[in-house]
Structure formats: C-alpha cells, structure tokens
Amino acid sequence: MSEASPVKAYALHAAVITLLFVLSFLLPAYYHGLLARIMLLAVFAMGYNMLFGYVGLLSLGHAMFFAAGLYGAGLAVIHLGWSVPLAFLGGIACGAALALAIGLLALRTTGVAFMIVTMMFAQVFYLVVLYFATWTGGDQGMVVPQPARVLAFGATSLDLTDPTVRYMTALALFSVVLLITLAIVRSRYGRVLVAIRENEERTKMLGYNTFSNKLAAVVVSGTICAASGAAYALLFGYVGSSFASVQYSILPLLWVLLGGAATTLGPLVGTLFMYYVTDVTSGYTSAYLLIVGIALIALVLFFPKGILGSLRQRWLGWLP
Numbered sequence: 001m002s003e004a005s006p007v008k009a010y011a012l013h014a015a016v017i018t019l020l021f022v023l024s025f026l027l028p029a030y031y032h033g034l035l036a037r038i039m040l041l042a043v044f045a046m047g048y049n050m051l052f053g054y055v056g057l058l059s060l061g062h063a064m065f066f067a068a069g070l071y072g073a074g075l076a077v078i079h080l081g082w083s084v085p086l087a088f089l090g091g092i093a094c095g096a097a098l099a100l101a102i103g104l105l106a107l108r109t110t111g112v113a114f115m116i117v118t119m120m121f122a123q124v125f126y127l128v129v130l131y132f133a134t135w136t137g138g139d140q141g142m143v144v145p146q147p148a149r150v151l152a153f154g155a156t157s158l159d160l161t162d163p164t165v166r167y168m169t170a171l172a173l174f175s176v177v178l179l180i181t182l183a184i185v186r187s188r189y190g191r192v193l194v195a196i197r198e199n200e201e202r203t204k205m206l207g208y209n210t211f212s213n214k215l216a217a218v219v220v221s222g223t224i225c226a227a228s229g230a231a232y233a234l235l236f237g238y239v240g241s242s243f244a245s246v247q248y249s250i251l252p253l254l255w256v257l258l259g260g261a262a263t264t265l266g267p268l269v270g271t272l273f274m275y276y277v278t279d280v281t282s283g284y285t286s287a288y289l290l291i292v293g294i295a296l297i298a299l300v301l302f303f304p305k306g307i308l309g310s311l312r313q314r315w316l317g318w319l320p
Helices: 005-026 029-055 063-080 084-106 111-131 163-185 188-198 200-205 210-236 247-259 266-282 288-302 307-314
Strands: 150-153 156-159
Touching (some): 005 029, 005 163, 029 188, 029 210, 029 266, 063 084, 063 210, 063 247, 084 210, 200 210, 247 307, 266 288
Antiparallel strands (some): 150 156
C-alpha cells in the first residue's frame, strides 16, 4: 500500500457520500424512497461483510440481528411509547446483546457447523416472533403509527415520513457506518481480522486471541445490522416476520458477493445492482427473474470476486 492509498480511499468514500447527497436534489420523488431503502439495506450488507468478508465466517443467521433492531425499535414505539431516538438506541442495544450471546455460543464451532448453527438460531428467532403474535403481529406484522415517527426538538420537529427527511436520515446512517467500517478495516484490528481469515492457526502463534477478536467482530457486525433494522422500522413504519426469515440472511450474502467481499463499498454496489436490475426488468416482463439470473451468472463469470473485488484485483489495488 502506497502512502497515497489512505488519501485515495477516504476521498473515494467522501465522493460517494457527496454523490448520494447531490442525487437527492436531482432524482424524482420515487427514487428518494427507493434509494433510502437501498442505503439502509446496504448498511445491513456492510454489517454482514464485516464478518463474512473480513473474518471469513459464513453466517446464515444475520436476519435475526436485523430483525432484533427492527422489532426492538418498532415495538418500543408501539407498545412502550418510546421516542424515536430512544427506540433507535433500544433496537441497536437489542441487536448488540443478541450478537454477543449468539457469538459466545456459535464461535465454538467452525466452517459449515458455524453456518448451520447461525441458521438454526435465526430460525428459532423467527419462530419466537410468530409465537408471540400478540406482541409482534405475527405473519401480518405491525405498522408504526405516523405520529410516533416524529423527532421533536423544542419548537421544531422532523417528520420521518417525509421523503426528503427519510432520505437524508438514511444517508446520515449510511455515511456514519461506511466511515466507521473504513476506519475499522484500515486499523490494526482490521488487519488482525484479515489474518484470522487467511490463517487462524498462524495468527494464534503470533500471540493473538482469535476467539475474542472474532467475538468482537460478531458483535460489531450484529450491531451494524441492528442499526439498519431499527432505522428501517422508524423510517418506513413497518415491522414484519419476513425480515427475520432465512431469506433475509441469504440476501446480504448475495449483495456482498456481487459487490465484492472484503471491500467497504462492495455492499452498496451489490445492493444497488440487485435492486435496480430487478426494478427495471420487472417493468418490462413478468419473467424478470430469468433476466436477473442471467445477469448474475454473467457477473460471476466475468467478475468472480464481485464487481469491486475484481476491479481491485485487476487495476485498483488501493481500494479498501
């Protein structure tokens, strides 16, 4: 890595954030809602990438962290009458606590066993959501009332149902998480995570406690996913069991693989690609999934390490 690489990396990330900010003034209202949703789900994928891309742990249970934040924030507003900031922090706390508990248990396994254990925990979480339908709304889910989704600051207030406010709030969360992720992966801790991914036994021989480092990565990953879920509940006003299903654990894996695992901007690129290909093709044909499938196969053939991963390998070695 050259001395200019950190400057290039931070300049690129600042440019992406600036571009998303400028787009809010250029795009029609329809794209405001779509891009806000994409940014929140990209945060979800960033949390997943922290564990899968940088530590090399394949999890099929990250939907429970997203749903923990979703239900933690949504139910706190609906049943407890909490304000938006408290509900958001409560959702994050739920995801962090769940990630710590799951990490302590699941990290006793490795490889395929870790994948299966995380999937089973996620399925248990999903069934719990369905069982306590009186509180969670079960299959139908629950709507967060509009008056509860207002941030009050004395005489002024911000209505999170307003498309512009929603977009800017999603952008703020995305920007903060993106910069935090960049700082982590460029830090000494981030390099330890990569070392664990490449050769855990050798990392142990160097004196590092790999279990505690992996546990910290699980907690960070789960906390980021929970922040995405909490923001989703408050910005879009809905909590539902579908967000806790196994499908929602597979989606961030797909987005990360498409954009490029172990790249900080890969989750955004993968999420953006999937959403827009699906949105555009569904407007022309009912067989849009066939076109999406062909596009995915082409990406795998020509960009085996994902879009940004392959660009980094071939031309842009400074990409974080």
